[in-house]
Amino acid sequence: MKIPLFLHLLGVIVWVGGMFFAYWVLRPIAAQLLEPPIRLKLWSGVFSRFFPWVFLSVGFILASGLYMVMQMGGFAAVGLYIHFMFALGLLMMLIFIYVFFSAFKKLNYHVAREEWPSAGATLGKIRLLIGLNLILGVVTITVAVLGGSV
Template sequence: MLYAVLKLLHVLSIVIWVGGMVFAGFFLRPAALQLPPPQRIPLMHAALQRFFAAVVVAVLVVFVTGGWMIGRAAKDSVQAGLPFNMPLDWTIMVVLGVLMMAIFGHIRFTLFRRLSRAVAAADWPVGGVALASIRTWVSVNLVLGLVIIATVMLMA
């Protein structure tokens, strides 16, 4: 039962993270582009601030639950007298997932800080550049997230 609950939390966290990237990139940003920079950039800042707070929690949940589930599988194998060989799809998921976490750290703690400073100073050109950088890296993370999902679903 614990494994099932942790797996559910793991998947729900991925849904929030990847789904939020889809929403921001394909729905929120195009709609916000209709606004002039003094309205658009603070709107995007406020939306991203809320989203990134949720992603911080999601990343922690994904990391802890994923590590626990892998550790549990390894422990079960060893207790059965078998070597633990992590499946290829799990390996891909871990490597790309950790890469996504590192990219998110860069987005949240470097690029978003630049955006926050630009918004506080009402420096819309700098804010636009910061948003463009965030969009680029969020797009990279979205592709990685979709590759993980496709890999796991196709190799399961």
């Protein structure tokens, strides 16, 4: 179980750590220093590079998580905290899929046409959803680590 757990945690670190960096480090400084056209192009480029890593992380998290559940005897045999982790993880993945296939595509569409107000509004939506996923990620880690011991 060491290797699946390692892959699971690697995925969690890349995904949640990446969201933390984007939200709490890059976002405030980009908002302070850059005018909308450059800022919106920056975010479109940042997401283009980050989201493929999120897809890879989601694949690792889901495959390793389900493998560990099977090794532990299936969902009927595992603790409630694993069910919570699974439910919260699926919710995070659904939010990401929505961001990728809807909001991010829309952001790129408006950026390509230099429609800055619409691009800004779409970026605001992505910011909210990434903020929500960051909170869900921290809650999920808390449930995963403390859930088995309480």
